[in-house]
Amino acid sequence: MRFLALALTVLPILTAAPPAVPKNLRVDGFVPYYWQEAEGKLWLEVGRWGQDFLYYTSLPAGIGSNDIGLDRGQLGGSFVARWERSGNKVLLVAANTDYRADSRDPAERQAVKDSFAESVIWGFEAAVQDDGRVLVDATAFFLRDAHGIGETLQAQKQGSYHLDSSRSAFYLARTKNFPKNTEVEATITFTGGPAGRFLRSVTPTGGAVTVRMHHSFVELPDLTFQKREFDPRSGFFDMTYVDYATPVSEPVARHFTPRHRLEKKDPTAAVSEAVKPIVYYLDPGAPEPIRGALLEGARWWSQAFEAAGYRNAFRVEMLPEGADPMDVRYNVIQWVHRSTRGWSYGSSVSDPRTGEILKGHVTLGSLRVRQDFLIAESLLAPYATAGTDPRMLEMSLARLRQLAAHEVGHTLGLGHNYIASAHDRASVMDYPHPWVTLKNGQPDLSDAYAKGIGEWDKVAITWGYSQFNPGTDEKKALNGIIDAARQRGLTFLTDQDARPAGSAHPETHLWDSGANAVDELNRWMGVRAAALARFGENNIRTGAPLALLEDVLVPLYLSHRYQVEAAVKSVAGLRYSYTLRGDGQTPTQIVAAAEQRRALEAVLATIQPEVLTLPEAVIKLIPPRPAGFDRTRELFRHRTGLTFDPVAAAESAADMTIDLVVNPQRAARLVEYHARDAALPGLAEVLDRLFAVTWKVPEKPGLAGEVQHAVQYVALRNVMNLAVDDEASGQVRAVTLLEIRKLKNWLRARPGSANAAFGLSEIAAFEKDPKQMKLPKAPEPPPGMPIGMAALSCDWE
Structure with missing residues (x-):
């Protein structure tokens, strides 16, 4: 007192x-x-x-x-x-x-x-x-x-x-x-x-x-929590600190793995109840049927913990009334609203001394379900009859289940595994593109997203959360888990291997599908063509402004963008793994020459006029936006004022593809790999082929011809950009300049062509002063990831 x-x-x-x-x-x-x-x-x-x-x-x-x-x-x-x-x-x-x-x-x-x-x-x-x-x-x-x-x-x-x-x-x-x-x-x-x-x-x-x-x-927990040494093959995040007490013979940097504290009641049992289960709580602000989908998807992780030897060790419940989502005592899944599309993510509060996760905190963007609904509308043309096609909601909820599991996975300590899509959707920690097939010539969404936790996810949780019997050689046991998984074809590669535009691994990418990216691109172009052939008034609700057809058209017209990004990685591609000395993995392997050339042809096929030219019937249906429905960044940029511009749409799509083909990092690998093995395609061959399928083909009539011209300009300007790119190597620039000169000589032989004359004028200005020439960009495409987004209120910049 x-x-x-x-x-x-x-x-x-x-x-x-x-x-x-x-x-x-x-x-x-x-x-x-x-x-x-x-x-x-x-x-x-x-x-x-x-x-x-x-x-x-x-x-x-x-x-x-x-x-x-x-x-x-x-x-x-x-x-x-x-x-x-x-x-x-x-x-x-x-x-x-x-x-x-x-x-x-x-x-x-x-x-x-x-x-x-x-x-x-x-x-x-x-x-x-x-x-x-x-x-x-x-x-x-x-x-x-x-x-x-x-x-x-x-x-x-x-x-x-x-x-x-x-x-x-x-x-x-x-x-x-x-x-x-x-x-x-x-x-x-x-x-x-x-x-x-x-x-x-x-x-x-x-x-x-x-x-x-x-x-x-x-209050920090006690220090009895046992740190687990980080293994880059495990699928977990890395926590690092510098330990100056280490012997000189050992690395000074210490790497360990963030995990929740989870202990068996019976450490000697193969399967045991947990001393204290991991419990997550769902935001009651999520309405039904979304709430049920989120609960179901997040609960998938119980399958992984069962595989790791725990019974009833992972639960998901509704957040109790009056509980504070920010309170460290609650692992939470929040349903968060924004005015525009955006990412969901999983964060955590951890004890930096040991890596023990004290609080998992998931943010799920509420527009996600509407975004997948838009993708379904674009594929199904579902409004031929009154009412709403239940397949659209089913697909959207299937994605939400996967999304909830994915973000909870981050808060359990797991990173993205972007090679999982090549192994039969082996992980919810990948970014999945909807798996769409054709049934009687029409898109079928019945298996759009995986159901349940992936096989890799079970491996990762087993590696991270297994409790071994006293006397067990833990490092040997953990290596055994990873070795056994690799023998089943289950491996791990993450963001650094997938996100850069010039990345090299042919099986590691975001939003791709299929065991072989080239095969899947060819297959998907057939799905895209079938959906575009059916595109029309039935893609929007009765009574909606026809101008809104453009909103639904965008995710369909550009639906191949992610698979193109995946397939192009086979060009100057390199297979590799997170190899440790003595683990028996092959460190690197250049993609075979035939596969590189097959990938290049598949990618270049996506910029052909017959692929990018929209049907006249579709163009006629899309009027300018009415009052109250402003244009947003989710739509195509137009060069024609208020009216829909099918040529600018094609130009944007072609630019995305060609920019990937002539990426300076890819170009440098093409030079290097060809020098190491003359049988492999080199940069000159790739640029020759690009100009061959864009400029050196017969001119098409009508709108397809105008699309062809737009693609030609995109190809030339992207190659010019490569020639002056500060990040490109000297030899890349040398080869590229030679290819531009060869194209100039070819164009000179066509004096009667207005298109050839324009190309020559561009090259002349470029040769006069490459650095000072202002190379105009193609219209910027609508944002891609997260896929299929719909903005509500964002005006143009």
Whole structure:
């Protein structure tokens, strides 16, 4: 009571608070606090000096624009922190956990600590001190821009905004205390401007932006959690720190794997109940039938944990009423709304000392189900009769199940496995393109997405979460899991191998399908052709403006874009794996010459006029947009003003393909591989073939001819860009310049062709000053990934 008496001299009037805050002076918990309602202040009672705990921030109420990126539920930075005191100063210090000494010698640990900077997050002034405890006014600490909102808005060119303390206050409904965690939330307002268009579209007034920020103080778990050494073949993420206590004979960087704590009740049993199951909670804001799909998909992971030797170790339930999604005690799956299309993602709060995952936090974009619905509309032309074709919703919900499983997988510690699609959809951690076949000449979506967890996912969870009997050689056992999987054709390759436009592995890509990317591209072009042949009024609802046909046309017309990206990787392609010395894998293998040439032909076939020219019947159906239905970035760019432009659409599609063919990294590999083996195609052969199928073919009549001209210009300009690309090697540029000169000589032999004359003028301007020539770009295509998106309110830039 002595401390309380002293507190009362500082806080003379402590009035009753809303129900979330108990009606007494002191709110006990991990970090006790006092709420002074009359002043709108919150005081912290600090007393655990020098003891590490976890401090992290989050954004429980966001801005609602994917382009800005400040989404509801977004996790901020997390730190191992401690309280330090000097006189009347109280410091909140963030430790530098990237550099350590895993040693029992305190002097050795101190040497590392003093060698690298720490960060004092905030400095407080002690108002009351008694028995080792200190009372500090933490109001300014909590009512600050802890999430970097102002910096983010400025970086995204949305205006200059600063925190307005007069419009910021504590959000008491989510300010609570518990024995092992303290949760404080605040309503924070930023004022300024001028507001950028993304911000204007999601705020009542661009002059004021109000969000909520959350602060969490969390007791760190004990250090009995056993770190598992990272293996790049395992499918898990990597956590790394530098350990200066390692012997000189060993690497100083330590790699380990983030995982939840999961232990068997009976460690000796092949299958056992868990001491404490992993439980995830679904946001009740997700409506049915979406809710049921998300629950089902997330629960697929129980299959993987059963394969790893656990019974009832993974559950998904509805979030209890009144529970705070930001509370570290809850692994949550949030249903998050944005004004435009955007990614879903899985994040986590982890103990950086050990990699133990303390909280999984999944963000699922609510437009996903509508986006897949749009893909289904484009493929099925489903509105020939009244009512809604149930196949569209079935496909959309099937994708949501897979999406829920995918994002939960990230929060279990798993990375993307982009080679899984080549192994019969072996992992939900791939990005799946819908599997569509033709049935009686019409698209069939009955098997669009996989059902259940993948075989690779079982392997990964078994590797990451298996608990071995005492005395087991753990490293040998873990290697055995990966070796057995490889013998079944199950391997792992991730983002760095799939995302770059010039990446090389022929089986590792986003949104592709099939065991062989070239075969699948050829097959998919048949599906695309069949769907385009049926495209018309039946692709939109009765009563909808006909101009909306363009919205549905875009994902169908460009539906081959992902498979093209996959197939082109066989050109100067290289198969490889995450090989460890002694594991028996083949490190590298260049794709065979015949397969490279087959891939090139398949890719170049997609830019032929007969593929890119839309039927006259479709073009006639698409009028300019009516009032109330503005154009968005999800539509084709037009060179014809308000009217639909089928030539610009073809130009955009061709540019996507040709840009991949002449990628400077691919071009460099073509030069290298041909030098190593003359039987392999070289850069000259590829460029010759590109010009052969675009320029050196008979001119087509009508609209197909205009599409042909557009594709020719795209080919020439992309090759010119390669010739002056600063990232291209000298030999790449030399070969490319020679190919341009050869084309010039060919064009000179056609003096009567207007198209040849234009090509020659472009080459002449290029040769005069390649660096200064402004090479016009093809119209930018609508954004691709995440696939099939529909924007609601985003105007053109």
